[in-house]
Amino acid sequence: MKSTRLPIALQQAVMRCMREKLQLANQKLDTTYPEPEINYQQRGTSAGTAYLQYWQIRLNPVLLIENQQQFIDEVVPHELAHLLVYRRFGRAAAPHGKEWRWMMESILGVPPRRTHPFTVTSVQSKTYPYLCECRDHQLTVRRHNKVMRKEAEYRCSHCGTLLRFKSH
Numbered sequence: 001m002k003s004t005r006l007p008i009a010l011q012q013a014v015m016r017c018m019r020e021k022l023q024l025a026n027q028k029l030d031t032t033y034p035e036p037e038i039n040y041q042q043r044g045t046s047a048g049t050a051y052l053q054y055w056q057i058r059l060n061p062v063l064l065i066e067n068q069q070q071f072i073d074e075v076v077p078h079e080l081a082h083l084l085v086y087r088r089f090g091r092a093a094a095p096h097g098k099e100w101r102w103m104m105e106s107i108l109g110v111p112p113r114r115t116h117p118f119t120v121t122s123v124q125s126k127t128y129p130y131l132c133e134c135r136d137h138q139l140t141v142r143r144h145n146k147v148m149r150k151e152a153e154y155r156c157s158h159c160g161t162l163l164r165f166k167s168h
C-alpha cells in the first residue's frame with residue numbers, strides 16, 4: 001500500500017479547522033459533542049468520508065496536498081457537518097438534505113456545496129478509449145480487460161452499437 005507523506009503543518013491546520021468548527025457548533029447548539037477522529041486513509045476520487053457510527057472523518061491525502069485551502073474551507077466542515085447531523089437528527093436525515101444544509105450554513109457558516117470543485121485527475125484510475133457510432137467512451141481497466149478476454153461486450157446506451165477499442 002502506497003502511503004502519502006503529509007506535512008505535519010497541514011495535519012495541524014486540518015485539526016485546527018475541525019476544532020474551530022466543532023467549537024462553533026457546540027456553542028450554537030449548546031452541546032458538548034466530542035472531537036471526531038481524523039485519519040488520512042480515504043482513497044480513490046473522494047475527498048473524504050464521514051463514518052457516522054465511528055465518529056470519524058477520513059480524508060484523501062493526495063487530494064488534501066493538492067487542494068489544501070479548499071480542504072480547510074470546505075471539505076473538513078462538509079464531513080464534520082455529516083457527523084453533527086447524525087448526532088442531532090439520527091440516520092433519518094438525507095445525506096445532503098435540509099438538516100445538513102442548515103448545519104453548514106447556519107451553524108458552521110460555510111456555503112453548503114455537495115461536491116468539491118477541484119480536479120481529481122491525479123487519483124483517477126486509468127481508462128481506455130472506446131468508440132461507437134456516435135461518441136467517445138471511456139471504459140475502466142476492469143471492463144477493458146473483460147472485453148480483451150472476450151468475457152463481455154458493451155453497447156452504447158445512445159446508439160446501441162457495440163463499443164470498439166480505439167487502439168492507437
Ligand SMILES: [Zn+2]
Pocket residue numbers: 078082095096114
Ligand atoms: Zn457529503
Ligand SMILES: [Zn+2]
Pocket residue numbers: 132133134135156157158159160161
Ligand atoms: Zn453511440
